[in-house]
Amino acid sequence: MGLLTALDGGYGDRADAVTVAGTALSWEQLLGAAGAVAERAAGAPALAVLARPTAETVAAVVGGLLAGVPVVPLPPDSGPVERAHILRDSGATLLAGTALPEDAEGLTALPVDLADRPGGGWRPAAEDPDRTAFVLYTSGTTGAPKGALIPHRAVAAGLDGLADAWQWDAGDTLVHGLPLFHVHGLLLGVLGALRTGSRLVHTGKPTPAGYAAARGSLYFGVPTVWSRIAAEPDAARALAGARLLVSGSAPLPVPVFERLRALTGQAPAERYGMTETLITVATRADGERRPGAVGVPLPGTRTRLVGEDGRPVPADGESVGELQVQGPTLFDGYLGRAEATAASRTADGWFRTGDVAVIGPDGFHRIVGRASVDLIKSGGYRIGAGEVEAALRDHPGVADAAVVGAPDPDLGQAVVAYVVANGEHVLGERELIDFVAGRLSVHKRPRRIVLVGDLPRNAMGKVLKKQLLEDGR
Known part of the structure; x- marks a missing residue:
């Protein structure tokens, strides 16, 4: 299946290959339900998915990818104005589900049934690494959210880079309870498992009890999740058998880092990325894990720091500059926003992250924050x-x-x-x-x-x- 190699059958199958909020599917069952979605979605300009933490959401997303149709994940808690903007801006004509919100005017509902199967003549769309896999909308802190066009090749490069960095393979069980409309929870936390062949357990909600009961080898969380787990020693100690605890999406407070290390016997691994770049920098499973640091660039990724005057900032572990990125995980631009796309890159082709960082002589990165709010000139x-x-x-x-x-x-x-x-x-x-x-x-x-x-x-x-x-x- 190109991007989703676990669905090709090369890893065999198991009844609980993918579990979401207690609903378990084999890869064969997931492929069947997703294939039925793909059969009905084929040819659509885009498929919107109200990304609730359910197995139906996973089937809908996979179905869009198999159909060669851009998938537009919708935050389930989005308000009517934001939701209407995303649906209109993305050009989606289909919305996965049996009932449409009142503000989904002009869209057609595409039911998702986990027991469904495609017709006998159905085949996945031909592979095209340049095809748009996702239209992911940014937070819209300045104006309406923009749709970032994420091609198949970027997703594949990012997941393969993380599999290398984290020694992530079919022997793992990945556990998380993160939202399924974001890079962390959906692209890493679902597609990563379907690419590496690892078992996936999505806990529905990211509770300490849910994480503790899952008995995984690889855990994903954001600082809020890890802080709550660290506050419940019994839950934290239950993760001692895991080989890697990954934190991302925001800086992990050092006291939480240290408490997790004390309770689980291992330090968490942080990583860095954003919607437009996916994950570009990560702490390696076989490398040092430093509090407050997000690691080193993934294979094929280059980073640099630039000052406000446009001059290079030294990687001396002290000097602060804007982080800029080049590499195979970058997006193709903003949907319908040529000016914003052009402004996001430098004249020599580097992506402007808008984040300020410090890079040490050994290549370790530390993110200081957003240039707009975290670089203070006093x-x-x-x-x-x-x-x-x-x-x-x-x-x-x-x-x-x-x-x-x-x-x-x-x-x-x-x-x-x-x-x-x-x-x-x-x-x-x-x-x-x-x-x-x-x-x-x-x-x-x-x-x-x-x-x-x-x-x-x-x-x-x-x-x-x-x-x-x-x-x-």
Whole structure:
């Protein structure tokens, strides 16, 4: 099946090859249900899938790929305005499911039945590595979400690179409970298993109990998931038999990293990527796992740091610059957005990630954050929000922290920290400011501390820093 080699039968079959929220399918059963979807979807401009954590979602996605039709995953919690924009912008004419939302005007429902099978004359679409596999919509922090065109070749290159980095093969059981509309949960967490031949257990919801009961060898999670698991020692210890715990989509707080290491006997492996690039940098299974670091580039991927003046930034482990990427996992552009596509690349063809990072002499990458919200320019200094957050989380009374640059008439931007206390200490503003100043350069200390009950996050656990600034807490 080209991209999904497990469906070719080369790995044999098993009754529980794919389990989603308790529903188990063999690869043969999945192929049958997906083939029926593919037979009905053939020739459509795009197939939208309301990506709930179900086996039907997996069958619908696989069916679109087998039909050679671009798959458009829809967040199940998207509001009517966002959903209507994605459906209209993507050009989808089919929506997998038996009932259409009221705002899905003009679309045809495509039922998904796990017991269904295609007709005897059905065949998958001819392989074409340049064909669009997915139209994945970005978060839309500036304007309406844009549809990133992800070709089959990029998905294959990314999964093969991670299989190499993580020694991921058919002997593994992959466990996760991540959303199925995102690179992490869908492309890595479903298609990765169908490419490597590993067994897949999707827990439905990413609960500590669900992860502990799955008895996997390879686990995927975001920091929120790992933080909750680390807070339940029995659940964390149940993962001690796994060979690799992978964290991504947002930085893993160092205290969570260390607690997981203490409870499971191994340090988690972090990785880095984004919708437009898929995963480009990862900690290797056979390599060092450093707190706060996301590893080294995957095979075939090149990275570089560039300053605001356009000049190269040295890979010295200290200097901060915008991370730019070249390699086989990059997207083909934004659907219908020629200007945005052109602006996303440099004149010499590198993709501008918009993230700021530090690269060490040994090639290890550390992501500081987004250039738009995490590179703070204060009093003539350039300060990475991530290192201030890491320093704050080292304080025994801090459960979590987010740092932003707030407009300031004197400094340009002032470092402001939003802090969640762990309840064991009474936190004072001066105490925290001095704590950071004692660990970092004095100019990196927060000028203001705001104590909050929690931090606003998106579905993948990333802090919504623009919301913090807009709320003006």
